[in-house]
Amino acid sequence: MHMDRFERTKLIDRPDFSFSGTDIKQALFCRKQLSFDNCLPMKKFLLLSFILLGTFAYAQPDTVKVGTYVISVHDINFHEKEYTARFWLWFVYGNPDFDFSNQLDIPNAKEIDEPEIINDSIEGKAWAIMKMKATMKESWNVKDFPFDQQHLRVQIENTLFDNKSLIFVPDLKGSKYDVKEAVDGWEITNFKVSAGTNDYETGFGDNRPGRNIQNFSTFLIEMDIERDAWGLFMKIFLGMYIAFMIATISFTPHPSEMDPRFGLPVGGLFAAVGNKYIIDSLLPESSEFTLVDTLHAITFIAIFGTLLVSAIALRQFDNGKKELAERTNRRGARIIFGLYILFNLVFIGLALT
Secondary structure: OOHHHHHHHHHHHHHHHHOOOOHHHHHHHHHHHHOOOOOHHHHHHHHHHHHHHHHHHOEEEEEEEEEEEEEEEEEEOOOOOOOEEEEEEEEEEEEOOOHHHEEOOOOOEEEOOOOEEEEEOOOOOEEEEEEEEEEEEOOOOOOOOOOOOEEEEEEEEOOOOOOOOOEEEEEEOOOOEEOOOOEOOOOOEEEEEEEEEEEOOOOOOOOOOOOOEEEEEEEEEEEHHHHHHOHHHHHHHHHHHHHHHHHHHHOOOOOOOOOOOOOOOHHHHHHHHHHHHHHHHOOOOOOOOOHHHHHHHHHHHHHHHHHHHHHHHHHHHHOOOHHHHHHHHHHHHHHHHHHHHHHHHHHHHHHHO
């Protein structure tokens, strides 16, 4: 009769299977007398030994040595929260029941292409090599975009055997990445592979006691990437800065000239809003106030400040205070220019650090 680990443990705990030093001595005595049938202690001793050996053998999961070589990470899409990864995987194992060509899973992947598989043997063990391509889902951290740093994570599991039967052992020495082609436009600052455990808080339909949580061994590929983003920064924020400059030209006409002093800031405001919509189309939705949101908010407030200064100067001019109106215009321009540059430097510096 087949007994699982839990049933074997219950059997060992039964009183009629208890042992003492006297039982062992009696068993040895019976062996000397060559009479097995009349020696109950001898029977109990041998039976317990077989149960303990079977339990120990059952409790030891098979190990699988696994490694990777990352070929490339490309098609990074912030808006769709995904990227594509191409990489080699290899598995070295002794259990013939393992079949990674049919049992491999990447839980954090959107889509997995059919892999190229090479099956061989090495040092008396099975050796499976697989060329993988997967579209990965990723929750991008865009708080400091475009000066962002991202953490990529690929999680490998066996779909059939949990960690009671299979444990991954990472090939730390052999796991590497293509330095030249790995991530176009980005630099890998940290690369590591490790083994862990993924807990599923369900028995997958098995409602027996102790089966409500399933644990699977995982192989993790992790990378930290960053980029030199000044070129990208100028591309996406150039329109915003030009919109601000257009708005500030309104300080040059005389305070009494209403059309250019109010028309230019309004035009600059519409240009800044359009630039914001374009950048937002590239990024995922986020409830967090990002660097993009902060710099555009500063620009909106600064443009509103130009309109406010023009309105105050015009009011003073209409009241016959011409010198005060011109002085308000000059001071307002200096204050808005100075604060705009200061706040931009502060928030960009925080993003860089």
